[in-house]
Amino acid sequence: MSLNQSRMGLCALLMAVLFTTAAVSIDYSSSLKAGKAELQSAGPLAFGPDGILFVGDSVGAAIFALATEDTVSSSPGRIDISGINEKVAALLGTSADQILINDLAVNPASKRVYLSVSRGRGPDATPLIVRVDASGKIEEFSLDNVKHARVTLPNAPDPDAKDRRGQSLRMEAITDLAFVDDRVFIAGLSNEEFASKLHSIPFPFEKTGNGTSVEIYHGAHGRFETNAPVRTFVAYEIEKEPYILAAYTCTPLVIFPVSSLTAGAKVLGTTIAELGNRNRPLDMITYEKDGSRFILMNNSSRGVMKISAENLGSYEAITERTDIRGVSYETIDHLKGVQQLDRLDETNALILVSTDSGSLDLKTIALP
């Protein structure tokens, strides 16, 4: 083979690789249109690819995808800000008791922290997104002219609609969301019937209502089967298959494969842990340390739990009432009052923690 032939062959190979790459990669941002993102509320947050921030809007019964265009790490490092609630309130010209910090998410691309905030505590509160970096700078992420897309929750009641008797319709509170396998998964809880919907909507969003919803059930010790609303969940990969690792409102920690979440399916999670009474799981992250996989979960009254996440795919569900409570876990004693949790980088997590003085602090902690 001549040198020219070799070069041509190499070029053809490169072209083929490039073409193939281009064919399979998705330009997530191109589906977003510039304009004002009309959020009616700002609740749970999750980052997707390319710095795209998903925001759950319970009042508007919608999910927003916002292009933060924040894809470069500007000032990496620890983020430690005391009194973040007072500082965000001051930015908004008010006092800490007049705002709510609803959720936080770390942009994995830039390591900035995004907060969903309500200015005001009544039904006419203004939703905002605020972001913070390692320098301590707190700024608004403006929604006035941002590339975005909005999709309504599948089968959601129209927030502006009234029923024939003029009453406000029911609402579905979005309790958590995550981007998994090119889909946004949303856990919701109705303010009327005890339903347990987990919605999934393909992203880029195509049209209103193209998502699906499945009912999630819990089987207590293989006997009593109940609707089981999901409070918080996180994506987890087992042997290259995406799974959802979820904490039910009734406390068990369960796992189910994303492939089981097809329209009309009845999904029964496999219980991997029961985390005890007088406790509610708040947030979860997954991470690897020293070659082992773990789940870090903050709870309302049992502190932060470090849970072994090895071999979850082959885990045998808890089906008998025994003293064994599933996967092993340890409680991280020194972490108290953790309200929100997200992973900052490979070795650190970011927490929003309440102090005895009543203020909220953003803190960077080493993954235990």
Add this chain to the structure above:
Amino acid sequence: MPRFISTVTSIGSHEARVLWGTSLRVARLFLSFKSVLVCVGILTLTILSTSGLPSTIAIRLENQQGAHPIFKVVGWDQIGQISTQSARFGMDQWQALFAVYVDSGSFEDALPPMLGSYRIEDEALIFQARFPLQPGLRYRAVFTSASEPIILRFEIPKSEAIVSTTVEHVYPSTDRLPENQLKFYLHFSAPMSRGEAYTRIHLLDERGEPVDFPFLELDEELWDREGKRLTLLFDPGRIKRGLVPYEEVGPSITEGENYALVIDRDWRDAQGNSLKQDFKKFFSVIAADRETPDPKSWLLNAPQAGSLQPLSVEFPEPLDHELLMRLLEIMDPQGNFVEGSIQVDRHETRWQFTPQEPWREGDYSLSVDTTLEDLAGNRVNRLFEVDVFERIEERITTTTVSLPFQVLPRQ
């Protein structure tokens, strides 16, 4: 030290004036500015100002009760020069020149300046706040174009509290609840504030001791859109048999015991005012309900044709009030929805429907959405807890059940 500090209680438009020499104290100017960029900008302006005459600078607050109050710097003799450069100013540069802060809290010195926009208009430097000012809060306006900053504080008077919001209803209205009661609906007379529900609601046993963690506490409190109705779920982990919370601690409420649901008057409404009074609902607990509501057991009292008499439906047990308002419909002989109004009474054991137009003779039906629940969350088509060992295979799978009734001619 600031050259001028004043606290002003702000009623109407306020201003403070200060005589400010424009003499060139360049060295101190450098030391006092935090931003190098602005420092350079202001230095240039200061040098341009060579008159040596004192100018009178005032900071005014205008439209203080409006949606976007205005803080205005007037009487600054260098406004013309800054105006020509301001097109290139970023937010940091504007804020280094003139910024407004919330002036309270334990992090006072570290608080960021308030959000808003800047402009120069009619010889004045204007900061227009993004949000309204909060009554009862103090604000600090800092103008930093002198060798020493000019600081002015504004206190927005707190309006008189109007305490009028009450708990209007709590459903279920009955005082006998099953041990596996699933939820309460709390109705308020005005919109409420979010974020403190679970600290303001208590469940007391008959000794007056609080029951620990009886309810499902969600960050996303389950309000309606108007903020006037809160759905309060009992902790499902203490209802579902077989779960650790149920097995170890037991149900939140126990058969044979008496309780009081107490709502603190300290709970603030959306205006920041507390409730008019405490609210208490006393109830006793009966056996857990593990039966599905059976529409075949309902008693329908059909009205007469030509009348506006209500159709009355009586249930052998109380059903979920809010779902009764939404999930029952009347269909006319042609299968169309009948418009009308609903009344639920007798502790949610009776549902009445009054049509807008008189009934016509013929075959009507009551359409029941099978997601209708009883007090324990048992649906028409599914128990709250399905015992898979003793599963009833003839479970209803349709989404509605139709109960026919006949409207007969007036006797």
